[in-house]
Amino acid sequence: MLAVDRETAPSKTPETLPGEAGDALKQMGCWERFGALRFPVIAERSSTWGGPERQAISAVLKPYGLGWLVDRERFDAMLRDHARERGAVLLAPAHVRSFTASPPGWEVSVDDEVVRARWLIDASGRACWAARRLGAPPVRYDGLVGAYDPARFAGGEPARVRIDAAENGWTYEIVSAGSSAKVFFTDADLLASTGARVLPAHSQRAAHALGERWLAVGDALAAHDPLSSSGVVSALRGALGALDVILERDGARGRYAARAQTEYVDYLARRKLFYRAETRWPASPFWRRRADVPARG
Numbered sequence: 001m002l003a004v005d006r007e008t009a010p011s012k013t014p015e016t017l018p019g020e021a022g023d024a025l026k027q028m029g030c031w032e033r034f035g036a037l038r039f040p041v042i043a044e045r046s047s048t049w050g051g052p053e054r055q056a057i058s059a060v061l062k063p064y065g066l067g068w069l070v071d072r073e074r075f076d077a078m079l080r081d082h083a084r085e086r087g088a089v090l091l092a093p094a095h096v097r098s099f100t101a102s103p104p105g106w107e108v109s110v111d112d113e114v115v116r117a118r119w120l121i122d123a124s125g126r127a128c129w130a131a132r133r134l135g136a137p138p139v140r141y142d143g144l145v146g147a148y149d150p151a152r153f154a155g156g157e158p159a160r161v162r163i164d165a166a167e168n169g170w171t172y173e174i175v176s177a178g179s180s181a182k183v184f185f186t187d188a189d190l191l192a193s194t195g196a197r198v199l200p201a202h203s204q205r206a207a208h209a210l211g212e213r214w215l216a217v218g219d220a221l222a223a224h225d226p227l228s229s230s231g232v233v234s235a236l237r238g239a240l241g242a243l244d245v246i247l248e249r250d251g252a253r254g255r256y257a258a259r260a261q262t263e264y265v266d267y268l269a270r271r272k273l274f275y276r277a278e279t280r281w282p283a284s285p286f287w288r289r290r291a292d293v294p295a296r297g
């Protein structure tokens with residue numbers, strides 16, 4: 001396997017990984033490596049959503065716990081090391097420039113070289129880079145962005161996550177060992193210029209999950225609202241399903257496409273319910289748009 005990434009390390013906000021991700025990490029054989037990173041566990045999630053009172057969920061009430069506070073640079077480096085150890089070749093920084101079908105696979109231009117591949121996997125994130133060129137441009141559901149002050153965040157225990165609805169969006173704050181990181185989410189056209197770093201955070205999915213010897217995984221397949229904290233776990237689960245397709249296991253293609261469809265329809269329905277629970281700012285364009293979000297994908 002050849003993996004090509006134009007970045008050597010992701011430049012992301014601190015993220016949370018739900019406890020359910022443990023199963024996918026075990027199946028991938030990197031649970032011990034993950035444990036060795038000793039990411040802080042999340043002790044409490046709380047929110048003011050739908051009313052001014054803060055509602056809290058404690059880790060002891062969830063069978064899998066509330067998950068971990070993850071530094072994506074270290075998390076992604078762990079996954080890359082694991083892949084290398086299993087025989088993958090990683091090129092970074094390197095760009096996939098173009099590709100052409102060359103049965104039974106593909107000719108792919110990576111910087112100045114051409115490589116031959118049996119399968120083409122689009123893991124390009126919201127850019128949906130290959131799927132777009134294969135006639136499966138993403139369907140986009142909103143214009144959400146996250147504005148973030150990239151000051152260094154120390155991270156440590158106990159980590160608490162706070163989500164607070166506001167008139168023109170919502171904030172996501174991680175408070176941990178005396179330091180905190182905060183991201184403000186709103187629609188791109190409603191964001192006042194603040195000097196903060198702005199990251200795309202809209203919901204979208206590829207028009208097709210897979211085609212002849214290509215498939216999309218992770219955000220390239222289906223990108224979620226960060227409110228759901230489900231982007232990484234869904235990317236890991238999707239990668240396990242993609243493996244079955246590439247190994248041409250019986251029925252794997254149909255299962256992959258059907259699962260992508262049902263999971264995203266469920267996700268859109270949950271997202272709609274969640275946003276509709278906040279009714280305090282009926283005149284705000286941000287909340288008005290979400291009072292009428294599509295429930296089907």
Ligand SMILES: Cc1cc2nc3c(=O)[nH]c(=O)nc-3n(C[C@H](O)[C@H](O)[C@H](O)COP(=O)(O)OP(=O)(O)OC[C@H]3O[C@@H](n4cnc5c(N)ncnc54)[C@H](O)[C@@H]3O)c2cc1C
Pocket residue numbers: 004005006007010012013014015016017018094095096097123124125126127129146183199200201217218219220224226229230231232233235
């Ligand atoms: C502000 C914010 C907060 C979030 N918080 C959480 C959270 O708390 N928990 C959670 O689970 N998820 C969270 N997410 C979502 C999570 O970041 C994504 O779901 C996850 O990173 C998807 O991984 P991916 O590998 O599919 O895509 P990405 O992480 O976007 O990686 C795609 C890679 O492809 C590379 N690439 C693209 N085109 C090319 C090309 N032509 N050639 C070479 N390389 C290319 C890019 O450089 C990039 O490195 C958050 C997202 C945002 C924006």
